[in-house]
Amino acid sequence: MRRLMPALLPAFLAATAAPAGHELDDRDLSRGTALYAEHCAACHGADLEGQPDWRQPDENGILPAPPHDATGHTWHHSNAQLFEYTQIGGQGVIEKLGVKGFTSGMPAFGGVLSDDEIWDVLAYIRSTWPERERALQASRNPPHD
Numbered sequence: 001m002r003r004l005m006p007a008l009l010p011a012f013l014a015a016t017a018a019p020a021g022h023e024l025d026d027r028d029l030s031r032g033t034a035l036y037a038e039h040c041a042a043c044h045g046a047d048l049e050g051q052p053d054w055r056q057p058d059e060n061g062i063l064p065a066p067p068h069d070a071t072g073h074t075w076h077h078s079n080a081q082l083f084e085y086t087q088i089g090g091q092g093v094i095e096k097l098g099v100k101g102f103t104s105g106m107p108a109f110g111g112v113l114s115d116d117e118i119w120d121v122l123a124y125i126r127s128t129w130p131e132r133e134r135a136l137q138a139s140r141n142p143p144h145d
């Protein structure tokens with residue numbers, strides 16, 4: 001029995017740990033590209049480059065839109081965080097965290113895009129990242145169903 005364990009363990013883990021980040025797999029990337037151009041490019045840039053000086057709040061204390069390419073920090077977040085940020089917007093997420101007195105320039109897209117459309121846009125964004133950022137982002141996704 002003891003000799004069987006090393007052989008059985010990987011199979012056991014594979015059966016219990018659901019693949020992380022699978023929401024972004026097998027997505028409609030051409031729809032995601034089109035939706036990005038229509039709904040996100042105005043702020044995040046046609047080439048995902050973000051707005052100039054995106055780390056500096058403007059005169060009203062509102063942060064500009066960050067890049068979604070590898071120079072930004074979109075890839076630092078798990079799939080669930082990126083989805084929620086897009087669905088309920090920056091203000092929604094901040095208020096959920098109980099933070100007051102901060103205004104976000106990131107609109108909520110829950111009433112505009114379906115869940116599938118949000119995942120398609122995020123999959124398009126991910127598809128532009130180099131392998132290293134893709135792997136790091138995948139590691140932020142805890143195993144889940």
Ligand code: HEC
Pocket residue numbers: 035036039040041042043044063064065066072073074075077082085086090103104105106107109121122
């Ligand atoms: C009106 C401008 C605007 C539009 C349009 C917009 N965003 Fe944003 N977005 C922002 C700003 C500003 C921030 C960062 C500042 C903040 O959250 O307060 C942001 C942040 C984000 C973040 C968090 C990134 C990070 O690294 O923390 C995600 C994810 C995001 N946007 C996705 C999208 C997607 C997807 C679309 C299109 C469906 C979109 N945004 C359209 C302005 C915009």
